[in-house]
Amino acid sequence: MTGGTPLRDFATMARAAAAAGYAGLVITESGRTAYLSAAAAALADADLDLATGVAVAFPRSPMVTASTAWELAQASGGRFRLGLGTQVRAHIERRYSSEFERPGPRLRDYVRAVKACFAGFRGEPLDHHGEFYDLSLLPAMWSPGPIDVPDPPVDLAAVNPWMVRMTAAVADGIHVHPLNSPTYHEETLLANLREGRDSDELDDFTVFVPVFTAAGDTPEERARWRETTRAMVGFYGSTPNYAFIFDQIGRPGTTDALRAAQKAGDMAGMAAVIDDEILDHFIVEGTWDEMADRIVEHMAGLQGTDVQPVLYHAGGTYRRDPETFARYGALAASLRDR
Numbered sequence: 443m444t445g446g447t448p449l450r451d452f453a454t455m456a457r458a459a460a461a462a463g464y465a466g467l468v469i470t471e472s473g474r475t476a477y478l479s480a481a482a483a484a485l486a487d488a489d490l491d492l493a494t495g496v497a498v499a500f501p502r503s504p505m506v507t508a509s510t511a512w513e514l515a516q517a518s519g520g521r522f523r524l525g526l527g528t529q530v531r532a533h534i535e536r537r538y539s540s541e542f543e544r545p546g547p548r549l550r551d552y553v554r555a556v557k558a559c560f561a562g563f564r565g566e567p568l569d570h571h572g573e574f575y576d577l578s579l580l581p582a583m584w585s586p587g588p589i590d591v592p593d594p595p596v597d598l599a600a601v602n603p604w605m606v607r608m609t610a611a612v613a614d615g616i617h618v619h620p621l622n623s624p625t626y627h628e629e630t631l632l633a634n635l636r637e638g639r640d641s642d643e644l645d646d647f648t649v650f651v652p653v654f655t656a657a658g659d660t661p662e663e664r665a666r667w668r669e670t671t672r673a674m675v676g677f678y679g680s681t682p683n684y685a686f687i688f689d690q691i692g693r694p695g696t697t698d699a700l701r702a703a704q705k706a707g708d709m710a711g712m713a714a715v716i717d718d719e720i721l722d723h724f725i726v727e728g729t730w731d732e733m734a735d736r737i738v739e740h741m742a743g744l745q746g747t748d749v750q751p752v753l754y755h756a757g758g759t760y761r762r763d764p765e766t767f768a769r770y771g772a773l774a775a776s777l778r779d780r
Contacts, residue, residue: 444757446474453486462771466491468752477510484518496527496599501538508559511594520591527599548574553612560593603634610638615648621678623723625690627743644747652754656727671725676712691723734776
């Protein structure tokens with residue numbers, strides 16, 4: 443998983459990732475656009491799969507998003523996946539000045555509109571009339587035209603049961619939130635994916651699962667990553683929509699406690715809420731030699747899907763710790779064979 447790498451450095455990082463053994467990049471979007479970074483990686487002559495994980499949907503029209511994804515699919519030789527998400531109301535309305543009402547149904551219509559654009563690019567009449575988006579005009583001179591690779595898969599970020607079911611029904615894959623546990627995999631994710639697709643067959647459905655890791659050959663190394671992860675679990679867990687994930691592991695009230703500490707400006711207090719018992723549900727820990735087996739064990743509940751582990755901490759080590767970046771690459775390479 444990549445962070446906010448400057449665009450002029452992204453191609454170099456992509457080549458370094460490929461050389462280190464990573465299978466691909468999941469490109470986040472925060473202060474920098476995911477699509478420009480994906481373009482830099484696609485043109486870097488690196489042997490990588492590329493996915494936006496995720497790009498913000500609503501501020502861009504479905505046609506703009508579809509056109510961008512179409513070009514990235516072509517530029518990458520068919521190795522690009524379009525990952526989309528809603529973001530939260532405050533950002534959509536106050537940072538992007540865009541519509542947010544009924545984000546789940548709006549995103550469902552958005553995906554259908556994007557896929558209608560793909561069909562239009564291949565020559566079919568553009569004829570999408572949804573609740574939120576209406577598309578019916580695509581003159582030949584304004585269409586990119588067919589490409590020699592398949593349509594890019596469309597994946598969605600989803601957490602709660604309704605969104606997971608919707609994603610299974612209309613998309614090709616899902617980006618799981620970093621705040622995930624084996625309990626969440628089995629009780630919420632897998633069950634609702636099956637219900638949304640009306641089938642137990644999920645081997646063609648891609649599940650991107652970010653993994654918090656505490657890898658190290660000494661207790662001191664692992665402790666450093668545990669504390670980094672503790673802070674991240676506290677940060678993500680302060681969002682009210684994710685409170686049920688703590689309920690599932692028998693720790694109700696965790697989000698309320700995190701929000702109280704956050705409101706008081708007590709960052710140390712937020713970290714203290716995430717005690718070791720909670721943390722162990724969300725982290726994979728071990729020596730470097732043990733990590734591949736432990737990640738596979740952590741994701742055992744997703745057997746039967748096209749599960750893709752995403753090494754959450756790896757991207758952040760690229761500049762400050764090249765040796766660890768390389769070790770994560772070796773770990774990624776070993777996971778490709780499992």
